[in-house]
Amino acid sequence: MGSEMTAFQPTFSKPAHANPSIQALRAAARTRFEALGFPTRRQEAWRFVNLGAVITTEFAPERPGTIDVTPWSLPESLTLVFVNGRFDPERSNLTQIPPGMVIKTLADALEDDKGVAQSHLGTSAAFDDHPFVALNTAQDLEGAFIHLLPGTDVEKTIHILYAGAGKNTVSYPRTLIVAESGARANIVESYVSEDQSLSCPVTEVAVAQDASIHHTRLQEEHLSANHLGSVAVNLGSNAAYQLSSINLGAAVARIDINVSLNGAGADASLDGLTLVGGTRQGDHHVRIDHKVGECTSTQRFRSVLDDESRAVFTGRIVVAEGAQGTDANQSSKSLVRSSDAVAFNNPQLEIYTDDVRCTHGSTVGRLDEEALFYLRARGIGRAEAEGLLTLAFAAEVLDAIPSKEIRTRLENLITTRLGTETG
Amino acid sequence: MLEINNLHVSIEGKEILKGIDLSVKAGEVHAIMGPNGSGKSTLASVLAGREEYDVTAGEIRFFENDLLDMDAEIRAREGLFLAFQYPMEIPGVGNTYFLRAALNAIREHKGESQLDAFDFLQVVREKMKLVQLDESLLKRAVNEGFSGGEKKRNEIFHMAVLEPRLAILDETDSGLDIDALRIVSEGVNSLRSPDRAFVVITHYQRLLDHIVPDFVHVLKDGQIIRSGGRELALELESQGYERLEPETSQAS
Numbered sequence: 001m002g003s004e005m006t007a008f009q010p011t012f013s014k015p016a017h018a019n020p021s022i023q024a025l026r027a028a029a030r031t032r033f034e035a036l037g038f039p040t041r042r043q044e045a046w047r048f049v050n051l052g053a054v055i056t057t058e059f060a061p062e063r064p065g066t067i068d069v070t071p072w073s074l075p076e077s078l079t080l081v082f083v084n085g086r087f088d089p090e091r092s093n094l095t096q097i098p099p100g101m102v103i104k105t106l107a108d109a110l111e112d113d114k115g116v117a118q119s120h121l122g123t124s125a126a127f128d129d130h131p132f133v134a135l136n137t138a139q140d141l142e143g144a145f146i147h148l149l150p151g152t153d154v155e156k157t158i159h160i161l162y163a164g165a166g167k168n169t170v171s172y173p174r175t176l177i178v179a180e181s182g183a184r185a186n187i188v189e190s191y192v193s194e195d196q197s198l199s200c201p202v203t204e205v206a207v208a209q210d211a212s213i214h215h216t217r218l219q220e221e222h223l224s225a226n227h228l229g230s231v232a233v234n235l236g237s238n239a240a241y242q243l244s245s246i247n248l249g250a251a252v253a254r255i256d257i258n259v260s261l262n263g264a265g266a267d268a269s270l271d272g273l274t275l276v277g278g279t280r281q282g283d284h285h286v287r288i289d290h291k292v293g294e295c296t297s298t299q300r301f302r303s304v305l306d307d308e309s310r311a312v313f314t315g316r317i318v319v320a321e322g323a324q325g326t327d328a329n330q331s332s333k334s335l336v337r338s339s340d341a342v343a344f345n346n347p348q349l350e351i352y353t354d355d356v357r358c359t360h361g362s363t364v365g366r367l368d369e370e371a372l373f374y375l376r377a378r379g380i381g382r383a384e385a386e387g388l389l390t391l392a393f394a395a396e397v398l399d400a401i402p403s404k405e406i407r408t409r410l411e412n413l414i415t416t417r418l419g420t421e422t423g
Numbered sequence: 424m425l426e427i428n429n430l431h432v433s434i435e436g437k438e439i440l441k442g443i444d445l446s447v448k449a450g451e452v453h454a455i456m457g458p459n460g461s462g463k464s465t466l467a468s469v470l471a472g473r474e475e476y477d478v479t480a481g482e483i484r485f486f487e488n489d490l491l492d493m494d495a496e497i498r499a500r501e502g503l504f505l506a507f508q509y510p511m512e513i514p515g516v517g518n519t520y521f522l523r524a525a526l527n528a529i530r531e532h533k534g535e536s537q538l539d540a541f542d543f544l545q546v547v548r549e550k551m552k553l554v555q556l557d558e559s560l561l562k563r564a565v566n567e568g569f570s571g572g573e574k575k576r577n578e579i580f581h582m583a584v585l586e587p588r589l590a591i592l593d594e595t596d597s598g599l600d601i602d603a604l605r606i607v608s609e610g611v612n613s614l615r616s617p618d619r620a621f622v623v624i625t626h627y628q629r630l631l632d633h634i635v636p637d638f639v640h641v642l643k644d645g646q647i648i649r650s651g652g653r654e655l656a657l658e659l660e661s662q663g664y665e666r667l668e669p670e671t672s673q674a675s
Contacts, residue, residue: 374511374565377471378525378581379499379532388524392515392564 007058008198010170012138022110022141025122029137036131045129048312048344049254049283054226057168059198065165072190072220074405077159078103084164085142085171091161100152100183102145106176109145117145120178124204124232130256132228136172136202143174143201148183148211157186157403162201164193164225173201179211181236186402188216192249196224203231207239209263214242216401221249223280230256235295237263244401246410247274247282254283261288261295272301273397275414276309276341283312290317293324293353301332302397304390304414305341315360316348323353330360335393337367337386387415424449424620425470425490425589430481432462432469439465441645442481447589450617454631454656455624457642458664463624464508466642467593470622471505472498485589499525500532502588506578506595513565518577519547521565522584529585550583554610572603579610590614591622596630608633628660641667 012030038055039046065084069091073079080103081091087105097103102116109117121141127134144160162173177187191199199221207213221227227250233241247253259268274282288297303311313332334343345362367389375385391398391414401407425447432440439462447453457463469476470483472495483490485503493501513521523543530537538546547561554576566574575595582590592611596604611621611634623634631639631653639655640647641664649655649667659667 371511371513373473373495374507374513375516375521375525376495377499377505377507378521378585379496379528380521380525381496381528382494384524384528385496388516388521389513392513395515 007056008054008170010135013140019110019118021118022121026138026141029127029134032127033131033134033138036129036134039131045285048310049252049281051252053251054198054228057196057198059168059170065169067163067165067192067194069161069163069192072161072192072218074157074159074188074403077157077188079159079161080105080144081161081163082143082173084166084169085140085162085173087142098152098154098156100149101154102147103158104145106141106143106145106174109147109176110141116147116178117176120204120206121176122204124206124234124258124260125202125230126232126258130230132200133202133230133232136174136200136230139172139174141174142172143176146175146177146185146187148179148185150180151182152180152185153183154185157188159188159190161190161192162199164195164197164199164221166197167195168197170198170200173199175201175203177203177205177213177215179205179207179213181209181211183208183211184213186214186216188218188403188406190218190220191227191229192220193222193225195222197222198226199229201229203229205231205233205241207233207235207241209236210238211236212240214244214402216244216403216406217246217255218406219245219247219249219253219255221253223249223251223278225250227253227255229254231258233257233259233268235259235261235263235266235268238265239263240267240269242269242400243271244397245270245272245284247272247284248413250280250282252281254285257284257286259286259288259297260291261297262291264292264294266295268295268297270297270299270301271397271400272313273394274301274303274311276303276311277306279308281310281312283314285312285314287316287318288328290319290323290326290328292320293322293326295323296327297329299330299332300396302394303334303343304394305334305336305343306338308338308340310342310344312344312346314346314348316350317358317360319351319353319356319358321352324355326353326356326358328356328358332362333393334364335367335390336364337390384415390414424486425622426484428482430469430483431479432465433477433479434465434475438479439476439645440469443645443647445640445647447620447622449588449620451638452615452621452623452634452636454636454639455622455642456626456628456639456656456659459626461642462645463626463642464593467505467508467591467622467624470503470591471495496528499585499587500529504582504585504587504590506575506582506590506592508593508595508597510566510574510578512567512569514567516565518563518565519543519561522547522581525581526584546584550580553583553613554579555606556580571598572600575599575603575607576610579607583610583614588618589620589622591624593624594626595623596625596627604630605633628656631656643667
């Protein structure tokens with residue numbers, strides 16, 4: 001434990017929720033966080049991450065603040081905006097909520113009497129061995145709640161934007177998404193900030209039988225910020241969950257993704273793209289649990305590294321005993337554009353049954369000099385040629401994002417920003 | 424427009440070109456012929472700006488500029504075009520997107536306005552006819568999954584769109600069947616103009632039946648051992664490279 005050496009001492013408010021089960025959950029999480037402490041690099045799961053900047057900064061709890069969120073807005077969407085963890089109705093857009101759908105703050109959802117939020121909260125995101133999930137769960141549980149009733153097909157994009165305003169603030173956004181049988185939606189989460197700050201978000205997703213969720217998660221924090229996020233997903237039979245996790249900002253960003261396939265025919269398709277430069281670090285840690293047979297999972301994770309940056313991908317596939325007919329595929333590729341940058345790709349397979357098909361492939365490469373020359377010999381400058389080839393490297397992941405607006409913005413960002421960042 | 428004087432080029436310490444002199448004027452078509460390993464492709468690569476070669480002596484002037492002092496992309500913007508012997512496949516980069524970026528880079532260099540997607544499409548439609556390129560190939564990634572002949576036609580198509588002042592064709596005939604050879608040659612011939620010059624590098628004389636050169640140079644062991652008119656190519660065809668001897672002794 002390094003907690004006695006840290007300057008960052010998280011504070012905890014008294015649980016305001018009337019519901020005793022929520023109070024108990026928060027109290028248990030706090031106890032667990034205090035027992036775990038901040039992770040150290042001696043722990044296998046945190047071996048590659050330097051949390052020095054996190055634990056030595058005196059982050060203050062959420063304070064009111066303002067930030068211009070228009071660069072990240074999706075004008076046609078249903079939008080919930082939170083600034084420093086607090087709901088901002090002015091910047092949100094909840095007009096024309098389609099029937100069959102509930103979208104509100106998690107705090108409001110936990111107060112009402114229907115019990116959907118209460119019964120799902122904490123069921124996907126286990127905090128026993130994850131200090132930052134425990135820390136998030138012990139907090140005020142401010143964030144978004146989305147509930148799709150059976151058969152609801154939401155055409156509009158649902159956008160949840162968590163913005164950090166000011167310096168040295170800490171926030172613990174919490175999203176809960178419950179898709180009932182046959183429901184479909186396209187949900188975007190954005191994490192943005194304007195200065196050094198700490199964000200420890202947790203998103204829980206429950207996708208019931210035959211339901212289908214596409215989740216675009218955009219980490220676009222300030223380049224000096226820290227982002228330690230988790231996504232936890234439970235899938236029922238024939239449920240489909242597609243994730244596009246775009247990891248662009250923050251000095252240190254670590255995103256843990258845990259998906260549990262609990263019903264036959266469930267399909268998880270996880271894509272990730274990390275872009276890092278300077279001395280920054282961006283990580284994706286994935287665990288997929290094939291709890292039952294006849295499920296499919298696909299992981300496609302890409303990272304692009306400049307300068308002295310680091311990117312880590314850990315992808316663990318666990319196939320439970322009796323999970324026959326499992327089909328799990330994983331591919332991780334890194335494009336290292338500087339000799340001082342380092343990419344780690346760690347596939348991990350744990351298979352406790354016979355009849356499975358598991359593939360994994362991992363490559364670390366550089367820009368193809370021959371292709372670069374071909375582009376330059378036609379008149380395209382080196383920087384633009386490198387941008388084009390990098391865009392091509394990321395294309396598989398970008399193309400799977402449903403929102404054209406986001407795709408176009410990311411494509412422009414890759415061709416213009418990359419290579420311009422200095423340490 | 425192109426003046427090569429006493430060019431010596433090495434790669435990894437091995438000298439490939441051993442004193443090349445060549446003068447190309449606007450409107451001319453020069454053929455450079457020679458056996459495998461004579462240095463033909465090295466000459467094309469050095470002209471286009473490949474960086475792995477060491478120029479140990481000599482100079483190349485392109486119009487008023489020192490060509491060797493320019494990056495590959497600047498040479499292209501100044502109007503030099505290399506049709507590659509082995510065009511690269513670039514998955515993920517669209518053929519049209521790439522070509523428009525290239526054309527706009529050249530236009531920007533010349534102080535001309537950028538073409539938008541619509542205007543560019545007009546240019547493309549017109550130029551595609553020259554090489555009978557199927558429109559579906561425009562929508563694909565650059566050369567990805569193209570046949571050998573389609574790749575070479577795509578090179579000539581790029582040339583037609585970019586309208587260079589000097590075009591170097593590096594063994595564009597290799598791997599082409601007779602129909603593709605005819606299409607490619609007709610494309611090249613239609614681009615011949617008083618303002619434009621060509622350097623056609625080839626192993627075989629058959630290409631020169633279609634693209635009739637004004638001058639033929641024979642490159643052997645890194646030196647131009649003979650220069651002449653079109654009849655020199657025919658002489659090579661009947662005699663082969665082995666029996667061809669320098670007409671006059673070359674400085675070495």
